[in-house]
Amino acid sequence: MAKIDLIVRRANLNGKDVDVFVSKGKIVEVKPSAESLDAGDAKVEEAYGLTLLPSLTDVHVHLREPGFEYKEDVESGLRAAAWGGFSNIMCMANTKPVNDNGSVTELMLDKARKHWPKGPRLFPIGALTKGLKGEELAPMAELAQAGCAAFSNDGVPVESTKIFRLAVEYASDWDRVVIDHCEDPYLGVGVGVNEGEVSSRLGLPGQPDVAEALQVARDILLAEYLDLPIHLAHISCRKSADLIRFAKARGVKVTAETTPHYLTMTEAVLEAEGTEYDTAAKVNPPLRPEDDRLAMIEALSDGTIDCLATDHAPHAGHEKETEFDVAPCGISGLDTALSVTWGLVRDGVLTRETFLRAWTTAPCAVFNLPVNTFAPGDPADFFLFDEDEEWTVSASTLHSKGKNTPLLGSVLKGRVKTHFIAGKKIV
Missing domain, CATH: 3.20.20.140 (Metal-dependent hydrolases)
Known part of the structure; x- marks a missing residue:
């Protein structure tokens, strides 16, 4: 197996707790979460049951x-x-x-x-x-x-x-x-x-x-x-x-x-x-x-x-x-x-x-763009998502300069907590 450099632990993928193994920006394996894990030199991201998308x-x-x-x-x-x-x-x-x-x-x-x-x-x-x-x-x-x-x-x-x-x-x-x-x-x-x-x-x-x-x-x-x-x-x-x-x-x-x-x-x-x-x-x-x-x-x-x-x-x-x-x-x-x-x-x-x-x-x-289906060899592009977190749409919560949306003042549910592209954390 390729040398693992990132492991995402206990993420919820399709209703199941999984561990995701990444090497050189690619998905290596996704398997049911183990109770214990020898991570070696790999960086470990603990998902704590957050939804993986x-x-x-x-x-x-x-x-x-x-x-x-x-x-x-x-x-x-x-x-x-x-x-x-x-x-x-x-x-x-x-x-x-x-x-x-x-x-x-x-x-x-x-x-x-x-x-x-x-x-x-x-x-x-x-x-x-x-x-x-x-x-x-x-x-x-x-x-x-x-x-x-x-x-x-x-x-x-x-x-x-x-x-x-x-x-x-x-x-x-x-x-x-x-x-x-x-x-x-x-x-x-x-x-x-x-x-x-x-x-x-x-x-x-x-x-x-x-x-x-x-x-x-x-x-x-x-x-x-x-x-x-x-x-x-x-x-x-x-x-x-x-x-x-x-x-x-x-x-x-x-x-x-x-x-x-x-x-x-x-x-x-x-x-x-x-x-x-x-x-x-x-x-x-x-x-x-x-x-x-x-x-x-x-x-x-x-x-x-x-x-x-x-x-x-x-x-x-x-x-x-x-x-x-x-x-x-x-x-x-x-x-x-x-x-x-x-x-x-x-x-x-x-x-x-x-x-x-x-x-x-x-x-x-x-x-013809890169896509992750969580199959081996796919780009390790994924994020951890809190389905239950509520947030109010406002000028301060929008990252875009554009605040022009009819949703201003609305309360939405679901927030990105952390995001990886090619196995690198970007936020």
Whole structure:
């Protein structure tokens, strides 16, 4: 057996007390806890019965650096990720300058290595078009060679189907997947509220669910025609889920994500007492009605939606503390995602298996990222989790610079106590 350098003792894995043996950053063995143990020279971490979970992967994060460091930077974003249970973070290209050339990619990676040399690991997402303008393809080869793990135009829908098709084809040359923000560019882009009864009562212009579903349908047809993969970002409505389910039944190479807020919140948040026109709940795509929320749970549970992602979108306080129509869209989610989605497991809404698939194996399979299943040879990426610890969401308890979340003041259950990546303790 390899020389053991870390042993985690008496951790609760799937309801059983286990000891985890690690060597050179890899899982060597997981076996039932022994009453006594000769640890030798290995470092011993006593879990005291805390829940052991594999580190999570978030394929949709905005870290804002370079250009918008007052909202978030690589250091603070990865700090939130570390305490949130994430070992792999994929960050979007809507920086200033846009991540449409290798030098910006290298800057992001240099910042990550400087501030968090032991992880979380950062995987930049390259811009799909130059300047995210949708007019000319970005230099995909240069971006891939610099370290980009995928390509996306992020929150700017690509109007030209021709350009989008070329992007999917060129990305495949580098074994990369295109991530699409599905939003028809003519139907209420970025208005932040669903078109329906709530938007009518509040007197706000809304975005219909069909704005998302139309683009989903386009991408499915392209993926089927090209026989190439396309990943659909932050799916929010039943119409989209139905289209994706139908496409997967035909074998189309389409994958999809949704977010914790589409599983747990509805447009009713905008009308809750004391939160009318609450800009913290302004997000794109917008929070939908209850039927869509239930559809997201169903689609995630049956595998129609492959994975979860936070769409972590931090903003400064003064940017959100303004009129609803001019406030930016986005919810800060890295700090709260684990507690929120584990709560769905606790309540029986999601199974543990769905939770693990959505946060670990599925996103890593789609984007070819390292994943821990606790099998021998897997990366020793895991954290100890206190399922019962309660904490209040506040500016002081969020590690991200972004405090913009409708959960402020809420009491959540479940906290990361310590986190290891490649066998090294990072928090």
